[in-house]
Amino acid sequence: MKTFIKNIFFDIDLSVNELKEVAAIFHETKHKKGDVLLDIEDNVRYQFYVVEGCLRTFFLDEKCKEHTVQFAVKDWWISDYIGYFSESKSVLTIECITDSIVLKVSKRNLEDIYKKVPKIECFYRKKLEKATVRFQKRILNNLALSAKERYEIFLKTYPNIEQIIKNYHLASYLGITTESLSRIRKEI
Amino acid sequence: MKTFIKNIFFDIDLSVNELKEVAAIFHETKHKKGDVLLDIEDNVRYQFYVVEGCLRTFFLDEKCKEHTVQFAVKDWWISDYIGYFSESKSVLTIECITDSIVLKVSKRNLEDIYKKVPKIECFYRKKLEKATVRFQKRILNNLALSAKERYEIFLKTYPNIEQIIKNYHLASYLGITTESLSRIRKEI
Numbered sequence: 001m002k003t004f005i006k007n008i009f010f011d012i013d014l015s016v017n018e019l020k021e022v023a024a025i026f027h028e029t030k031h032k033k034g035d036v037l038l039d040i041e042d043n044v045r046y047q048f049y050v051v052e053g054c055l056r057t058f059f060l061d062e063k064c065k066e067h068t069v070q071f072a073v074k075d076w077w078i079s080d081y082i083g084y085f086s087e088s089k090s091v092l093t094i095e096c097i098t099d100s101i102v103l104k105v106s107k108r109n110l111e112d113i114y115k116k117v118p119k120i121e122c123f124y125r126k127k128l129e130k131a132t133v134r135f136q137k138r139i140l141n142n143l144a145l146s147a148k149e150r151y152e153i154f155l156k157t158y159p160n161i162e163q164i165i166k167n168y169h170l171a172s173y174l175g176i177t178t179e180s181l182s183r184i185r186k187e188i
Numbered sequence: 189m190k191t192f193i194k195n196i197f198f199d200i201d202l203s204v205n206e207l208k209e210v211a212a213i214f215h216e217t218k219h220k221k222g223d224v225l226l227d228i229e230d231n232v233r234y235q236f237y238v239v240e241g242c243l244r245t246f247f248l249d250e251k252c253k254e255h256t257v258q259f260a261v262k263d264w265w266i267s268d269y270i271g272y273f274s275e276s277k278s279v280l281t282i283e284c285i286t287d288s289i290v291l292k293v294s295k296r297n298l299e300d301i302y303k304k305v306p307k308i309e310c311f312y313r314k315k316l317e318k319a320t321v322r323f324q325k326r327i328l329n330n331l332a333l334s335a336k337e338r339y340e341i342f343l344k345t346y347p348n349i350e351q352i353i354k355n356y357h358l359a360s361y362l363g364i365t366t367e368s369l370s371r372i373r374k375e376i
Contacts, residue, residue, distance in 0.1 A: 061332035069327065082324050085317040091328065114313075118306055125302075125309055128316035129273040135323035136270050139257065140279065142330055143363065144249035175331065 001028060004051055004103055007075070012119050021116060025109035031096045038094040044083030046104040050076050053100025054164050057092040058172065068173035071097075071158055071165065077127075097165055147176045148184045189216060192239055192291055195263070200307050209304060213297035219284045226282040232271030234292040238264050241288025242352050245280040246360065256361035259285075259346055259353065265315075285353055335364045336372045 005023045014022065028051070031037065037048060040059070048055070050072045057069045057078060069092060072078035080092040084107060114121035141150055151174055155162065162170065171181045193211045202210065216239070219225065225236060228247070238260045245257045245266060257280060260266035268280040272295060302309035329338055339362055343350065350358065359369045
């Protein structure tokens with residue numbers, strides 16, 4: 001466990017005691033392909049750090065059309081962030097695309113650690129700044145770019161996961177049909 | 189100035205000295221309707237807290253179609269957050285929709301204050317969590333909701349600004365034409 005924690009916080013200088021305190025709030029869980037870590041209407045207590053595997057968040061709209069919001073592979077974080085930060089019920093499902101190992105951490109335990117180890121609060125503040133950049137880019141890209149351009153950005157953002165995920169996962173992330181996805185791939 | 193700073197950080201207990209240090213990094217500027225605070229390709233040094241007035245961020249896509257990304261009224265913050273957090277050039281323009289008074293603060297000065305007054309870092313971490321919720325909601329709403337539903341959410345998010353902004357501002361925020369906006373208003 002401590003090795004994973006050292007990986008997560010590799011750029012922070014933590015004392016042995018601090019490392020021990022931080023490690024204590026993370027819990028490792030192992031999951032099979034297809035397992036659901038969080039379902040719609042669940043209370044969102046955790047965010048998940050991916051040690052191994054591939055997961056995604058998705059939801060169904062009123063017409064039962066599926067939308068993939070995020071993929072997460074090794075070293076990525078995933079959750080229903082609306083529910084997690086605003087302490088509301090989940091609107092997303094978190095599903096394992098492959099067998100996966102994750103470390104889960106609750107909002108409450110993190111808030112406690114921020115007080116005990118302020119360096120961890122600084123780490124998460126910077127992580128949130130990066131997430132803000134990523135979300136803003138996603139909003140702008142959805143507004144302004146073609147499906148082909150969004151596909152090219154996907155390939156840069158998530159290298160090597162195209163082989164793991166199904167075509168309909170990717171199509172539902174790009175907001176297009178699987179037929180359009182095939183056409184774009186042929187074009188490229 | 190100190191009154192504004194007290195307003196911003198109203199839920200933090202700052203000593204007289206801390207308040208003085210924090211106030212010193214904010215700079216008040218006054219602007220006329222139509223003024224541009226930040227233009228595309230500018231270095232993004234500041235985020236802006238709105239004391240008075242109404243501003244928006246927007247960009248033009250390759251087809252010269254305008255997209256409004258955000259509005260900001262009293263007590264809101266606005267910037268090109270991609271540029272601000274990743275220290276890159278601006279992809280957005282910040283424009284005053286009305287005469288406005290803002291307080292600007294640089295990333296560098298904020299980083300210094302986080303070290304001196306950790307309560308400020310905690311404040312911004314929580315602000316970023318709220319922003320993450322807002323951005324995620326915008327992404328999900330754009331994927332799943334009709335223009336009419338997005339318009340109704342706009343009315344809740346920005347009460348009383350519909351009278352201030354122009355129809356094409358709002359239409360370009362909702363991603364629809366001004367004709368569609370008129371039709372939706374009649375329906376409601």
